[in-house]
Amino acid sequence: MSKAMLIDTTRCIGCRACQVACKSWHNLPGERTEFSDTWTNPKFLDSNNYTRIIFKEIDKPGGQLSWHFISRRCMHCNDPACASVCPVGALQKLENGPVVYDDARCIGCRYCMMACPFQVPKFEWGSAVPLVRKCDFCADRIAINLAPSCATACPSEALLFGDRNALLKEAHRRIGAHPAKYYPEVYGEKTVGGTSKLYLTAVSFDELGLTHQGFRTDLGNIPYGIYGREWMSKVPWIALTVGGLAVGLHYFNQRRAEVQSQKSQESQEGKED
Amino acid sequence: MAEKVEKWYPGEGKLTPARTILYVILMVGIISAAARLFLGLGATTNLNDAYPWGLWISFDVLSGVALAAGGFTMAAAIYIFNLKKFEPLLRPAKLSAFLGYLVFVVGLFFDLGQPWRIWHPMVMWNPHSVLFEVSWCVMLYTTVLGIDIFIFALERWKKYEWVAFLRNLYLVLVVAGVMLSTLHQSSLGALFLLMPEKMSDLWASRAIGPLFFCSAVIGGMSVVILESLISSWAYKRQAELKLLSSFSKGLGIALLVYFAMKVTDLYARGATVWVLDKAHFFFYLELFGTVALPAILLSFSEVRHSIKGLYWAAGLSAFGVVLNRFNVSLTSYGGYRQFSYFPSFIEIIVTLSLIAGGILIFDWGTRYLPIYKSELSGGTH
Amino acid sequence: MASLGPTFGRGAMTNHWNDIANSDCVLIIGCNPAENHPISFRWITKAMDKGAKLIVVDPRFTRSAAKADLFVRLRPGTDIALMGGFINYILENNLHQKDYVANYTNAAFLVSKDFEFHDGLFSGYDKGKRAYDAATWSYELDAEKKPVTDPTLSNPRCIFQLMKHFYARYTPEMVEAVTGVPKKQFLAMAATFAATGEPGKAGTLLYAMGGTQHSTGVQIIRSYTIVQQLLGNMGLPGGGINALRGENNVQGSTDMALLFNIVPGYMAIPSEAAHPTLKDYLDKETPKASFWINKPKFFVSLLKAFWGDAATPANSFAYDYLPKIGKGYQGAGYSWIPLFESMGDGGIKGLLIWGMNPAVSSPNLNQAYGALAKLDWLAAFDLWETDTAQFWKRPGAKTKDIKTEVFLFPAADSLEKEGSVSNSGRWLQWRYQAVKPHGDAQSDLWYANRLGLELKKLYKADPKAVFPDPIVNLNWNYGDTPDVHLVAKEVNGYTVADKKQVLNFLGLKDDGSTACGCWIYSGSYPGPDKKNNLMARRDKKDPSGLMLYPTWAWAWPVNRRIIYNRCSLDPQGQPWNKDKAMFHWDPVAKTWKNLDVPDFKWIDPATKAHFGPEESAKAPFLMLPEGKSRLFVPGGACKEGPFPEHYEALECPYVNPMSAQQSNPVMKVWKSELDRVAQICDPKYPVIATTFRVTEHWQAGAMTRNLTWQAEMVPEMFVEMSPSLAKAKGVNPGDWVRVKSVRGEVLARANVTRRVAPFCCGKAGFANTVEMVALPWHFGFAGLITGGPDSRQNYAANQLAPMVGDANTMIPEYKVFLVDVQKV
Numbered sequence A: 001m002s003k004a005m006l007i008d009t010t011r012c013i014g015c016r017a018c019q020v021a022c023k024s025w026h027n028l029p030g031e032r033t034e035f036s037d038t039w040t041n042p043k044f045l046d047s048n049n050y051t052r053i054i055f056k057e058i059d060k061p062g063g064q065l066s067w068h069f070i071s072r073r074c075m076h077c078n079d080p081a082c083a084s085v086c087p088v089g090a091l092q093k094l095e096n097g098p099v100v101y102d103d104a105r106c107i108g109c110r111y112c113m114m115a116c117p118f119q120v121p122k123f124e125w126g127s128a129v130p131l132v133r134k135c136d137f138c139a140d141r142i143a144i145n146l147a148p149s150c151a152t153a154c155p156s157e158a159l160l161f162g163d164r165n166a167l168l169k170e171a172h173r174r175i176g177a178h179p180a181k182y183y184p185e186v187y188g189e190k191t192v193g194g195t196s197k198l199y200l201t202a203v204s205f206d207e208l209g210l211t212h213q214g215f216r217t218d219l220g221n222i223p224y225g226i227y228g229r230e231w232m233s234k235v236p237w238i239a240l241t242v243g244g245l246a247v248g249l250h251y252f253n254q255r256r257a258e259v260q261s262q263k264s265q266e267s268q269e270g271k272e273d
Numbered sequence B: 001m002a003e004k005v006e007k008w009y010p011g012e013g014k015l016t017p018a019r020t021i022l023y024v025i026l027m028v029g030i031i032s033a034a035a036r037l038f039l040g041l042g043a044t045t046n047l048n049d050a051y052p053w054g055l056w057i058s059f060d061v062l063s064g065v066a067l068a069a070g071g072f073t074m075a076a077a078i079y080i081f082n083l084k085k086f087e088p089l090l091r092p093a094k095l096s097a098f099l100g101y102l103v104f105v106v107g108l109f110f111d112l113g114q115p116w117r118i119w120h121p122m123v124m125w126n127p128h129s130v131l132f133e134v135s136w137c138v139m140l141y142t143t144v145l146g147i148d149i150f151i152f153a154l155e156r157w158k159k160y161e162w163v164a165f166l167r168n169l170y171l172v173l174v175v176a177g178v179m180l181s182t183l184h185q186s187s188l189g190a191l192f193l194l195m196p197e198k199m200s201d202l203w204a205s206r207a208i209g210p211l212f213f214c215s216a217v218i219g220g221m222s223v224v225i226l227e228s229l230i231s232s233w234a235y236k237r238q239a240e241l242k243l244l245s246s247f248s249k250g251l252g253i254a255l256l257v258y259f260a261m262k263v264t265d266l267y268a269r270g271a272t273v274w275v276l277d278k279a280h281f282f283f284y285l286e287l288f289g290t291v292a293l294p295a296i297l298l299s300f301s302e303v304r305h306s307i308k309g310l311y312w313a314a315g316l317s318a319f320g321v322v323l324n325r326f327n328v329s330l331t332s333y334g335g336y337r338q339f340s341y342f343p344s345f346i347e348i349i350v351t352l353s354l355i356a357g358g359i360l361i362f363d364w365g366t367r368y369l370p371i372y373k374s375e376l377s378g379g380t381h
Numbered sequence C: 001m002a003s004l005g006p007t008f009g010r011g012a013m014t015n016h017w018n019d020i021a022n023s024d025c026v027l028i029i030g031c032n033p034a035e036n037h038p039i040s041f042r043w044i045t046k047a048m049d050k051g052a053k054l055i056v057v058d059p060r061f062t063r064s065a066a067k068a069d070l071f072v073r074l075r076p077g078t079d080i081a082l083m084g085g086f087i088n089y090i091l092e093n094n095l096h097q098k099d100y101v102a103n104y105t106n107a108a109f110l111v112s113k114d115f116e117f118h119d120g121l122f123s124g125y126d127k128g129k130r131a132y133d134a135a136t137w138s139y140e141l142d143a144e145k146k147p148v149t150d151p152t153l154s155n156p157r158c159i160f161q162l163m164k165h166f167y168a169r170y171t172p173e174m175v176e177a178v179t180g181v182p183k184k185q186f187l188a189m190a191a192t193f194a195a196t197g198e199p200g201k202a203g204t205l206l207y208a209m210g211g212t213q214h215s216t217g218v219q220i221i222r223s224y225t226i227v228q229q230l231l232g233n234m235g236l237p238g239g240g241i242n243a244l245r246g247e248n249n250v251q252g253s254t255d256m257a258l259l260f261n262i263v264p265g266y267m268a269i270p271s272e273a274a275h276p277t278l279k280d281y282l283d284k285e286t287p288k289a290s291f292w293i294n295k296p297k298f299f300v301s302l303l304k305a306f307w308g309d310a311a312t313p314a315n316s317f318a319y320d321y322l323p324k325i326g327k328g329y330q331g332a333g334y335s336w337i338p339l340f341e342s343m344g345d346g347g348i349k350g351l352l353i354w355g356m357n358p359a360v361s362s363p364n365l366n367q368a369y370g371a372l373a374k375l376d377w378l379a380a381f382d383l384w385e386t387d388t389a390q391f392w393k394r395p396g397a398k399t400k401d402i403k404t405e406v407f408l409f410p411a412a413d414s415l416e417k418e419g420s421v422s423n424s425g426r427w428l429q430w431r432y433q434a435v436k437p438h439g440d441a442q443s444d445l446w447y448a449n450r451l452g453l454e455l456k457k458l459y460k461a462d463p464k465a466v467f468p469d470p471i472v473n474l475n476w477n478y479g480d481t482p483d484v485h486l487v488a489k490e491v492n493g494y495t496v497a498d499k500k501q502v503l504n505f506l507g508l509k510d511d512g513s514t515a516c517g518c519w520i521y522s523g524s525y526p527g528p529d530k531k532n533n534l535m536a537r538r539d540k541k542d543p544s545g546l547m548l549y550p551t552w553a554w555a556w557p558v559n560r561r562i563i564y565n566r567c568s569l570d571p572q573g574q575p576w577n578k579d580k581a582m583f584h585w586d587p588v589a590k591t592w593k594n595l596d597v598p599d600f601k602w603i604d605p606a607t608k609a610h611f612g613p614e615e616s617a618k619a620p621f622l623m624l625p626e627g628k629s630r631l632f633v634p635g636g637a638c639k640e641g642p643f644p645e646h647y648e649a650l651e652c653p654y655v656n657p658m659s660a661q662q663s664n665p666v667m668k669v670w671k672s673e674l675d676r677v678a679q680i681c682d683p684k685y686p687v688i689a690t691t692f693r694v695t696e697h698w699q700a701g702a703m704t705r706n707l708t709w710q711a712e713m714v715p716e717m718f719v720e721m722s723p724s725l726a727k728a729k730g731v732n733p734g735d736w737v738r739v740k741s742v743r744g745e746v747l748a749r750a751n752v753t754r755r756v757a758p759f760c761c762g763k764a765g766f767a768n769t770v771e772m773v774a775l776p777w778h779f780g781f782a783g784l785i786t787g788g789p790d791s792r793q794n795y796a797a798n799q800l801a802p803m804v805g806d807a808n809t810m811i812p813e814y815k816v817f818l819v820d821v822q823k824v
């Protein structure tokens, strides 16, 4: 049964207990930060921050102010680009949901960072032998039937942990029950083939202006992993064709050359007569 | 049948100013590389979470390999298309190819967060990963080239029966080389299949694999031309002009094909071509300045038969390939709006020293290995 | 609390956290629970899931406002005007809950003929004393001294009519002129919340410091209570008036009399003047009616708990041992402000700072620092070396001139010790020790116990000791390393003879046969063993389905979850809302079935016979003599008057549009030089300032500015200002600005945001626009982060705030004062 998290941002009160809970569970250090104009702090995900709340002030149609709190973290894609590109299989999608990372395998090529459509994996730039870091869905907690640390801390149940299908049903129930309150789409239901983090928002991510902060709306529903696999599936055939052609052409051309040289010999012999 | 090769070797490598400069760069580079190893990527490069790949990937890896495509191109031409006349160009091409791949491997080594695990892909497999395939191909192909170079050495040591034995495997090596190259040259492009949304649609193409392959051929051919021109200048031998001009015809055709491919691709995807911004500037420069222009140049036989002309044509198209690799991996790449990337001094100097090292080894190789046919030599033995 | 007491009889949150989920409409006014009581939103959100509306009234657009259906931006310090207008709206449109108001409030009572109100002043004002003689604020009594009532509510002198007339002046136009709330928005808010006046509907009102931290704080809360009484929202699930208490055990500390004017269990502290003898005290302080007629039992039992066998009928239970309160500094008692005022005068030699950081939290800091420097010694019991413990080396301090000797005692934190915590909903929840105290830290109980034992020893030893008996004879036997269960049991109370725990306060006697440390907590530990510790219960059963959880922990009084719960039934005993019934009266069997502990007369303890509903309908508010909640507070229990009237804050950019009386007529104004205040509409300080909290920091900051995980989220002192103000001052987002008041200045980074906006108030024709800035007050000068990069800066907002207080509670006016803002 694949686990997931329903992130209902309309319930989020921006208290950031989740940020702290995540650091607490993963023993991540706090950072020296500066005042942040939007209140969002730390200002980016990085190897010490697996999740953060993005504070966003926007105007409602009526001109009144609205203030949104959006939890950002790894989406735990059903068919993760990061895992598909990792040359050593350091990233793995577990079938109960989490996309986890194996410190011992990673060579630090950072292809996962390039490939992730949500720009999630981050690198330990501070270290001499850096590794990749990202939200691991608290796989270790899930393994012993605990909810993820952030979801456990969340006072307003904005982070709901459960079975993906059940959560999807619940998400659509909410949209149906409060059409005025929700943007009628569950971000992550289909995006890049579906993810284990499902978002409900008041307005679309375009309207929130967060498409460049990890919530692109132009990603489509095809899992990114497919592009790579598609190519890899062709590889053996390309190899064989090229190899075959090479050998074939080699003998063909050789033969032709021999024939030609014979021809020229024969013609000479002819003159001798 | 091991033919007893008569070869010509350039004289002793004196410490000419050119060599001195190369050595200096190499030294500084080695120190910087050491710094990178001990201090880490974060401290020594300008890479960041938004730009995880930088100069080393764009040049050492992507460009280096493309320019080193000369080896398999020549091998294919000579052994598969049986264009024996080009044989004199083969050995230098192989040597430079080998060096090109060394640059790749060394460059990658320094680029990895965990350099000492560079061998992991050999034992830890992810058959879905393009990069996994690339690493295997590159590893194997470099071995093939290594064997080639080893054969040269054997000749030098006059171990002809060994040479003879290896020559019997020759076809296998060539075919393998061609096969592997086709794969990884195109796969290097396929790496970028997974990040369409992060790339400008000028380069984000589903056909990027074939495009990379074709441009790699161009890169290889132009380098072969340049390399032979330069070495003849450096070693004061007359250039194999006849050979080169007919060879450059091939380059011209390759460029035309490539141009056609690119245009069709852009048209097919309906990419927005006519805008003026940074990305588009580099795009125009690449497509017209380094593909169309050299193609046109090479259509004139005057150009093909003048050293200057060849320099220009080959130079432009070689540069074009490099530019294309930078465009794909950097110009085109979005990152976050808040971040930007320009290589640090250490990144630049390490790259330069890799090039310097390559040239020095080449220079050394030509003097100790049977690279140049003596028939063409300026006489002195 | 000083408003809920006089109005309803008890000063506490009437309902509890979970119960908010039962509400049909949540009115958040003067608090910001999303940020300061995050867990409340678990229940608010549940209510909203079921269709409840959320209204937030705040000068700032807060994280709570972000969740609201309706956000109302009012000028700080004008809640009374808004609520006055709301009361007027309810009465004009006849939206009050008729049966409720007629039966459960004092609306029907007639008021003495001499009661008057004129141009901002009630009858009996003495300008010289700045005080009222409340004689005329009284019920009209009949022959046998019973209040005269008019159940029809039509008599012009009945409270209902007086109130109607009084608030008629608060028209929507006037509301707009005072509060700056546009008429349309005001009416929308009024209509939405007034809908809970319909019988069966429940609306809850949440408030905290935004309502109380004003020179008119008590009356602001009073105005909230009137609305809730008119709409019949008291005593029902999902209703009530809920003071969101602050510090996680502040409810416990007030229950245990951590206030200057009471002894445990909300009994007045004896005063030198009024209560020389126990008899005086009991006679004067025990009302003739209401549950308080039992006060002697509680008070005597308390004395027995204090002095055990030394408290005998002969020495009137050691009453003389009990310190009596005098006039206090300048006659203002011994609350926070007067303490510091007199400290400044050198009146106080030593200070125990126990879990407090006044060097950041106290108003008018520069004055506070001066006061601390006058001390001979200061002992700080804390988890950290707080700003207070370091006041002598604060930025700009002349350290060598400061003679104060500072002692630092490392305290064990809440996870390092066992004991009970009383939450805002009156639940006493038992906590266990999770880890041993770090280093040589000790629990507060341990320190207190040592202190007690040492004092006893010293007094015993010293032959020249003056009046050692109160100390020497203290009943103080908790062991050398104190056992917290012993304390808990003493608080519950026991019979002296056999040391048996009493079941609850009904078991207490006034003859000295029982002892009890705090009568309202009686029943929390009714047996000898740990299993009798009801505070430790963790049973999630909820028979009512109303989230009362009667077997989870223990709630005072007597495990009652919702107080004044008789009001959830109509006079005939039928619930206003069948689906949310806590009590069932069976008219045939004449018996009650109860899901919560009744807060009304329902059973005869002796005969066990059940009383009918009409009996309890007479007195749904057991703690008040008249048995009804008070729309009008008689007899000066509220010093500003029986009805809340709007006055402006002491520092204010507007002349009061309501009356000639600019500010609270009985507000205490200090004589000390440092208590400078800005003039009304002072041109040098044209901007309103208010202070607030953020989720990420705790109070004076010691607890969060020392934690990297908290510090990284809100690392620097900032000031919220509107884009228009920023433009006028040429300030860009993130710039450092200097905020100045008459008393001091502070550096902060500009948080330019539409969450704050200027106000346009003033009488029609005289209306003008005034900007407002808002500052978090968590920053200071000590700890891991102080609020900025400059170690020579003090980033505490309280360098600006004035030392003026509400007349009843002396709570400082942290929420409105005048400043100017400059770019640095």
Ligand SMILES: Nc1nc2c(c(=O)[nH]1)N[C@H]1C(S)=C(S)[C@@H](COP(=O)(O)OP(=O)(O)OC[C@H]3O[C@@H](n4cnc5c(=O)[nH]c(N)nc54)[C@H](O)[C@@H]3O)O[C@H]1N2
Residues within 6 Å of the ligand: C029, C030, C031, C032, C033, C035, C036, C037, C057, C058, C059, C060, C062, C075, C076, C077, C078, C079, C207, C208, C209, C210, C211, C244, C245, C246, C247, C690, C691, C692, C693, C694, C695, C696, C697, C698, C699, C700, C815, C816
């Ligand atoms: N995270 C966190 N939680 C806390 C605390 C903390 O420091 N940090 N402190 C605890 C303590 S001790 C307490 S007392 C509580 C306090 O809890 P709150 O009272 O909620 O705290 P404040 O932020 O001081 O004030 C609440 C709101 O009142 C608004 N306000 C200001 N003036 C007025 C006014 O005139 N009228 C109205 N209607 N609103 C006004 C402010 O804009 C602010 O948003 O919080 C407790 N909880």
Ligand SMILES: Nc1nc2c(c(=O)[nH]1)N[C@H]1C(S)=C(S)[C@@H](COP(=O)(O)OP(=O)(O)OC[C@H]3O[C@@H](n4cnc5c(=O)[nH]c(N)nc54)[C@H](O)[C@@H]3O)O[C@H]1N2
Residues within 6 Å of the ligand: C209, C213, C246, C247, C354, C355, C356, C357, C358, C360, C361, C362, C363, C381, C382, C383, C384, C386, C411, C412, C413, C414, C444, C691, C692, C698, C699, C700, C701, C702, C703, C777, C797, C798, C801, C814
């Ligand atoms: N401008 C402005 N000023 C204000 C307010 C405002 O709204 N605006 N709010 C006012 C209000 S409501 C309040 S309650 C006060 C609060 O003012 P303070 O009570 O002075 O501030 P706190 O930071 O809560 O102080 C609590 C201290 O107790 C320590 N502590 C924590 N746990 C323990 C323990 O178990 N034992 C001991 N011994 N110490 C412990 C903490 O480290 C901390 O230093 O501030 C007031 N000041």
Ligand code: SF4
Residues within 6 Å of the ligand: A074, A075, A076, A077, A080, A081, A082, A083, A099, A115, A116, A117, A118, A119, A120, A121, A134
């Ligand atoms: S969001 Fe990115 S990192 Fe997370 S699983 Fe998907 S691809 Fe991988």
Ligand code: SF4
Residues within 6 Å of the ligand: A085, A086, A087, A088, A089, A090, A091, A105, A106, A107, A108, A109, A110, A111, A112, A113, A132
């Ligand atoms: S950086 Fe590590 S995890 Fe990411 S792709 Fe490379 S090896 Fe895999």
Ligand code: SF4
Residues within 6 Å of the ligand: A021, A022, A023, A025, A050, A051, A073, A134, A135, A136, A137, A138, A148, A149, A150, A151
């Ligand atoms: S799921 Fe776990 S790792 Fe991911 S954000 Fe929540 S706490 Fe952090």
Ligand code: SF4
Residues within 6 Å of the ligand: A011, A012, A013, A014, A015, A016, A017, A018, A019, A053, A069, A071, A150, A153, A154, A155, A156, A157, A158, A159
């Ligand atoms: S803990 Fe829940 S409510 Fe608080 S910020 Fe995180 S998601 Fe939002």
Ligand code: SF4
Residues within 6 Å of the ligand: A155, C036, C037, C038, C039, C040, C248
């Ligand atoms: S006391 Fe703790 S749990 Fe309760 S609201 Fe405050 S922070 Fe949340």
Ligand SMILES: [Mo]
Residues within 6 Å of the ligand: C245, C246, C247
């Ligand atoms: Mo408080």
